[in-house]
Amino acid sequence: MDVVEQFSVYWVELDPTRGGEMNKTRPCVVVSPEELNAHLATVIIAPVTSTIREYPYRVHCFIAERDGEIATDQLRAIDKSRLKEKIGMLDESEISDLRSVFNQMFCV
Numbered sequence: 001m002d003v004v005e006q007f008s009v010y011w012v013e014l015d016p017t018r019g020g021e022m023n024k025t026r027p028c029v030v031v032s033p034e035e036l037n038a039h040l041a042t043v044i045i046a047p048v049t050s051t052i053r054e055y056p057y058r059v060h061c062f063i064a065e066r067d068g069e070i071a072t073d074q075l076r077a078i079d080k081s082r083l084k085e086k087i088g089m090l091d092e093s094e095i096s097d098l099r100s101v102f103n104q105m106f107c108v
Helices: 092-106
Strands: 008-013 025-030 042-049 058-063 066-071 076-079 083-089
Touching: 008 042, 058 092
Parallel strands: none
Antiparallel strands: 008 025, 008 083, 025 042, 042 066, 042 076, 058 066
16 A cells, blocks of 8 residues: 555544544545654544534544545554545645644643
8 A cells, every 4th residue: 555645534434432532434534644654554543524513623524525524533543454445635725724623632
């Protein structure tokens, strides 16, 4: 597999899961930087849900011709073998919003 780009969106097989973790095969945004993705067998992803709840720290997006939310509260490291078809990339506005949320979450 080529280097996985940060902010690219893939269909990802999240099962098996436990408890409150998001499950099934769903779009996920790769949030780990290319410098890590090039050297590790894992990537860090944020799942996307089409159930709009407007929870704090969720980022609105438009992926696979549907509105959704990037669930930054559900970040997880996954093996690259869970990555399936690439759907696309976040647009500049979505990337900016996601970076802002990460700054609020982790750089307080």
